[in-house]
Amino acid sequence: MAEGNGRREAGARQMTGAEMVVQALIDNGVTDIFGYPGGAVLPIYDEIFQQETVRHILVRHEQGAGHMAEGYARSTGRCGVMLVTSGPGATNAVTPLQDALMDSIPLVCISGQVPTAVIGSDAFQECDTVGVTRPCTKHNWLVRNVDELPEIMHEAFRIATTGRPGPVLVDIPKDVQFATGTYIPPSAAKRRTSYQPSIRSRSDTVREAIELLRHAKKPVIYSGGGVINSGPEASHLLREFVQLTDFPITSTLMGLGAYPASGERWLGMLGMHGTYQANMAMHDCDVMLCIGARFDDRITGRLDAFSPNSRKIHIDVDPSSINKIVHVDVPIIGDCGHVLEDMVRLWRAGSADKGRLKPWLEQIESWKARDCLAYSPNDDIIMPQYAIQRLYELTKDRKTFITTEVGQHQMWAAQFYGFEEPNRWMTSGGLGTMGYGLPAAVGVAAAHPDALVIDIAGDASVQMTMQEISTAIQYDLPVKIFILNNHYMGMVRQWQQLLHGNRLSHSYSEALPDFVKMAEAFGATGLHCAKPDDLDDAIQEMIETPGPVIFDCEVANLANCFPMIPSGKAHNEMLLPDEASDEVVSKAIDREGAQLV
Amino acid sequence: MNVKLQPPASAYFITKETESAERRTLSVLVDNEPGVLARVIGLFSGRGYNIESLTVSETEHEKHLSRITIVTSGPPHVLEQIRHQLERIVPVHRVVDLNLVATSKGHDKPIERELALVKVAGTGEKRVEALRLCEAFRGTVIDANTEHFIFEITGRVSKIEQFISIMAPLGLIEVCRTGVVALSRGAEGMLE
Numbered sequence A: 001m002a003e004g005n006g007r008r009e010a011g012a013r014q015m016t017g018a019e020m021v022v023q024a025l026i027d028n029g030v031t032d033i034f035g036y037p038g039g040a041v042l043p044i045y046d047e048i049f050q051q052e053t054v055r056h057i058l059v060r061h062e063q064g065a066g067h068m069a070e071g072y073a074r075s076t077g078r079c080g081v082m083l084v085t086s087g088p089g090a091t092n093a094v095t096p097l098q099d100a101l102m103d104s105i106p107l108v109c110i111s112g113q114v115p116t117a118v119i120g121s122d123a124f125q126e127c128d129t130v131g132v133t134r135p136c137t138k139h140n141w142l143v144r145n146v147d148e149l150p151e152i153m154h155e156a157f158r159i160a161t162t163g164r165p166g167p168v169l170v171d172i173p174k175d176v177q178f179a180t181g182t183y184i185p186p187s188a189a190k191r192r193t194s195y196q197p198s199i200r201s202r203s204d205t206v207r208e209a210i211e212l213l214r215h216a217k218k219p220v221i222y223s224g225g226g227v228i229n230s231g232p233e234a235s236h237l238l239r240e241f242v243q244l245t246d247f248p249i250t251s252t253l254m255g256l257g258a259y260p261a262s263g264e265r266w267l268g269m270l271g272m273h274g275t276y277q278a279n280m281a282m283h284d285c286d287v288m289l290c291i292g293a294r295f296d297d298r299i300t301g302r303l304d305a306f307s308p309n310s311r312k313i314h315i316d317v318d319p320s321s322i323n324k325i326v327h328v329d330v331p332i333i334g335d336c337g338h339v340l341e342d343m344v345r346l347w348r349a350g351s352a353d354k355g356r357l358k359p360w361l362e363q364i365e366s367w368k369a370r371d372c373l374a375y376s377p378n379d380d381i382i383m384p385q386y387a388i389q390r391l392y393e394l395t396k397d398r399k400t401f402i403t404t405e406v407g408q409h410q411m412w413a414a415q416f417y418g419f420e421e422p423n424r425w426m427t428s429g430g431l432g433t434m435g436y437g438l439p440a441a442v443g444v445a446a447a448h449p450d451a452l453v454i455d456i457a458g459d460a461s462v463q464m465t466m467q468e469i470s471t472a473i474q475y476d477l478p479v480k481i482f483i484l485n486n487h488y489m490g491m492v493r494q495w496q497q498l499l500h501g502n503r504l505s506h507s508y509s510e511a512l513p514d515f516v517k518m519a520e521a522f523g524a525t526g527l528h529c530a531k532p533d534d535l536d537d538a539i540q541e542m543i544e545t546p547g548p549v550i551f552d553c554e555v556a557n558l559a560n561c562f563p564m565i566p567s568g569k570a571h572n573e574m575l576l577p578d579e580a581s582d583e584v585v586s587k588a589i590d591r592e593g594a595q596l597v
Numbered sequence B: 001m002n003v004k005l006q007p008p009a010s011a012y013f014i015t016k017e018t019e020s021a022e023r024r025t026l027s028v029l030v031d032n033e034p035g036v037l038a039r040v041i042g043l044f045s046g047r048g049y050n051i052e053s054l055t056v057s058e059t060e061h062e063k064h065l066s067r068i069t070i071v072t073s074g075p076p077h078v079l080e081q082i083r084h085q086l087e088r089i090v091p092v093h094r095v096v097d098l099n100l101v102a103t104s105k106g107h108d109k110p111i112e113r114e115l116a117l118v119k120v121a122g123t124g125e126k127r128v129e130a131l132r133l134c135e136a137f138r139g140t141v142i143d144a145n146t147e148h149f150i151f152e153i154t155g156r157v158s159k160i161e162q163f164i165s166i167m168a169p170l171g172l173i174e175v176c177r178t179g180v181v182a183l184s185r186g187a188e189g190m191l192e
Helices: A017-027 A039-049 A062-076 A088-092 A094-102 A129-136 A146-161 A174-178 A203-214 A225-230 A232-245 A276-284 A336-349 A354-368 A384-395 A408-416 A437-447 A466-474 A490-499 A515-522 A532-544 A582-587 B036-046 B076-088 B098-104 B124-136 B157-170
Strands: A013-016 A032-035 A055-058 A080-084 A107-113 A139-142 A167-173 A180-183 A219-223 A249-251 A266-269 A287-291 A311-316 A330-333 A400-404 A452-458 A480-485 A525-529 A549-554 B022-031 B053-060 B065-074 B092-097 B111-121 B140-144 B148-155 B172-177 B181-183
Touching: A013 A017, A017 A039, A017 A146, A017 A174, A017 A180, A032 A062, A032 A437, A039 A080, A039 A107, A039 A167, A039 A174, A055 A466, A062 A080, A062 A088, A062 A094, A062 A107, A062 A437, A062 A466, A080 A088, A088 A094, A088 A107, A088 A129, A094 A107, A094 A129, A094 A167, A107 A129, A107 A146, A107 A174, A129 A139, A129 A167, A129 B036, A139 A146, A146 A167, A146 A180, A167 A174, A203 A287, A203 A311, A203 A330, A203 A336, A219 A232, A219 A276, A225 A232, A225 A336, A232 A336, A249 A276, A266 A276, A266 A408, A276 A354, A287 A336, A311 A336, A384 A408, A384 A452, A384 A480, A384 A532, A400 A408, A400 A437, A408 A452, A408 A480, A408 A490, A437 A452, A437 A466, A437 A480, A466 A515, A480 A532, A515 A525, A515 A549, A525 A532, A532 A549, B022 B036, B022 B076, B022 B098, B022 B181, B036 B065, B036 B076, B065 B076, B076 B092, B092 B098, B111 B157, B124 B140, B124 B148, B124 B157, B148 B157, B157 B172
Parallel strands: A032 A055, A032 A080, A080 A107, A107 A167, A139 A167, A219 A249, A219 A287, A249 A266, A287 A311, A311 A330, A400 A452, A452 A480, A480 A549, A525 A549
Antiparallel strands: A013 A180, B022 B065, B022 B092, B053 B065, B111 B148, B111 B172, B111 B181, B140 B148
């Protein structure tokens, strides 16, 4: 049996529910969890206190625990774990659970619950946690009996991490935590037969896709977060496939880094704030290969004009993604990595005339020459785009992880920071959660103590979860919070300018804190920069300063994020920065677009 | 001040539905565990799908399996989504579109039945007429005194509807219906 304290490996033996929880975490390979104690989880916290295998990171708000677990998961490829108490602890976990659901992040949330005998009596800190979290988890459980607990715990990890990954929640009443039962290790646990995700695709559909691609004259690859989720091998295979085929490739926000930004065939991100060349290639292509992406509305723009002349191939591990938004010609259900492996093999087995792509690649070069990300430089004020460019230049040679909040700064980060590796970019894509980036960065730093972890933030977003800087201080997690401070909720303001007649309703940050003083109050280092000439030195100082840093980077207040596909428009009707005069912006939405809900 | 107000707008592109809605009967085999029905119903309400009828009961006690029969309607691409979304629910074993099965076997539609309890009160001619019609519809009287009947009637949805509308002028008090239960024709079960 076990060495030392007997927790290393557990066969079937008697223990309390609380012990089972900790043992199941250990047996499922968990080394770090993020949580906040409370009455209904005290037995579990008591067990955590008595062991050293699992490190617990105490957060300041349960939402922070969830985003930390998400950042941890996305940067490592492992499952994130959060631990919260009943009632408010559980309801505070709802935002990160839904965030993880929409971005397919493996996350196990363990919540305490009031004792089974008082469930339903409106007891102190009671809430219907499984009811509240049912629509924002892949699956959830209320554990009614301690004997069910080990199998549910192991099943929770299996369901969170397999198929299309996602969040799960295990709600454990306090009496179940105290009760004694028989622990079963993962290897001996029964698995429910109704959940068997398929990862291997049918070979005939892969063959059909390869035939289509071999004869494509204007192909484009559109890859997404599924490639990242599939693991580093999938990104490697994607790069190999692009090299073999010479196909141009674009990616969603979630998929950045799977193919390197410095790669020869890279088009940049696509979608609402994607590049001109990526969106034009999507619109004009004759064969589209979608790998692990889901035709989100921020990607497609006007649906009835979305890539009108292409045959579409869609690879997804979730059958419900196929034909959900856009009808595809060749659906391939399977894990991106496995399918790409088959595709690379089949492509190598045949031949294709690379010369057929020449006019298409030339066309793409002419779109690239349009220089859609150009902006007017300024000697007196820091342009936000310039700030990201400098941040990239000064951090690209290090092991750097970038997280973001949500808004203009997020889009500028996606446009101007060049991602070379998968799992280095953590952002809230589907749910668009302001306040994601700071705690996510703390989670990343917990997983990668040797890395440079930067949250590219906005002045509004960062205030939503600012208290987690205190967590970073406590555990000496040296996150760098790089705030593009424009004194506005910039993206809200941009939309008000575009869509609501420039009526800037409540989008100005009137009472911003002094971020430098705030950093100091938390025990972190505060830096401030407002001049382009000082920026490089200040960024360098941020990198070299040990411990958490909050960097208040004052940028041009009224800069807007372009290019942009305006409301109700197609990919080939982008608004480019040099065309976006005030007059054009005010007329960008026609009457038909304006009527959309 | 002469401010010209722009109408509000958004980036969502809403396409007009071009396909017409179809009515389908889905058979869903699930593990009978707490919350499973809430998961199924929550899916329909959360994603804006229609439920015209829903029945549920444990059908295999040893395996703790329940069968949920859902009558829904929508355009074909929505119906395909409903099926796939149901299949994502962890305790769901299998989802079968019984109309598709019927079509593939050359039948018009699956076997569908519903049971209704119909309470009718009245005296004299109306009372006699109600009882006569119940016999004509092959219903049975399961409760009665001198002032009322409760009829039990089984059949296709259209037959139940027809019976209830006929009873309306004859002293209809209230109705309780089970919703549709359905099986596919032929020797094969839904797991084959």
